[in-house]
Amino acid sequence: MRRARIRATLAFVTIRPFEIADEPALVHLWNRCGxxxxxxxxxxxIARKLAVRPDLLLIAAEGSEVVGSVMVGYDGHRGWINYLAVSPEFRMRGLGRALxxxxxxxxxxxxxxxxxxxxRANNEGVVAFYQRLGYAIEEMVSMGKRLIIDAPRPD
Ligand SMILES: CC(C)(COP(=O)(O)OP(=O)(O)OC[C@H]1O[C@@H](n2cnc3c(N)ncnc32)[C@H](O)[C@@H]1OP(=O)(O)O)[C@@H](O)C(=O)NCCC(=O)NCCS
Known part of the structure; x- marks a missing residue:
């Protein structure tokens, strides 16, 4: 019953690869989703992703509105998920799960x-979301090193 309701509310949402016309709406979504x-x-x-597997930048669209996204990567060893986002008005209806x-x-x-x-360490709610989808916390330290500076980091 609940699944049927979810399917109905998402009936007009399409998940498809990003198109260049989506860019302003996609960045707006990411800003709104923090x-x-x-x-x-x-x-x-976005430009970097379009240079490497552009087919793996996916958006959820309702008409011309971008209501969700996920940026997927595969390096030949592991898959990676970035920029998973669902517009606040569309949350808790199964769209994050569908993406x-x-x-x-x-x-x-x-x-x-x-x-x-x-x-991100301060994003606790999203951990529960991923756990519902079968993801487990793994005891690792996440490390990174910036190679290209887009803009200076505030002190
Ligand atoms: C995380 C996010 C994508 C989830 O999208 P969503 O469409 O609301 O998720 P769904 O409706 O598909 O939820 C799937 C399941 O997770 C649960 N869930 C979703 N958000 C949850 C939350 N904040 N806390 C606990 N459970 C949550 C749902 O209850 C549902 O459970 P079910 O197994 O009973 O169906 C959305 O909250 C979001 O865009 N957050 C801001 C951006 C963000 O933090 N992205 C992740 C970066 S790592």
Missing amino acids: LTRPWNDPHKD MAEAEARLLREGCPKVNLQV
Whole structure:
């Protein structure tokens, strides 16, 4: 019953690869969902993704409105998830789950054996979301090193 209701509310939402006309709406969605940071230019992130597997930048659209997104990566060893976002008005209806299912299906088709993702330490609600989808917390230290500076980081 609940699943049927979810399908009905999402009936007009399509998950498809990003198209260039989607860019302003996609960046707007990421801003609204708190996924952007001043030192990380989202337009440059889109341009970089379009240079490497553009088919793996997916959006959820209702008509011309962008209501969700996921950026998927596969490096030949692990799959990666970035920029998973659902517009606040569309949350808790199964769209985040549907975006992740599409991401996983595409990774599986590539033969990808495992998906990794990072959650910002202050984003606790999203951990529960991923756990509902079968993801487990792994005891690791996440490390990174910036190679290209988009904008200076505030002190
Ligand atoms: C995380 C996010 C994508 C979830 O999208 P959503 O469409 O609301 O998720 P769904 O409706 O598909 O939820 C799937 C399941 O997770 C649960 N869930 C979703 N958000 C949850 C939350 N904040 N806390 C606990 N459970 C949650 C749902 O109850 C549902 O459970 P079910 O197994 O009973 O169906 C959305 O909250 C979001 O865009 N957050 C801001 C951006 C963000 O933090 N992205 C992740 C970066 S790592």
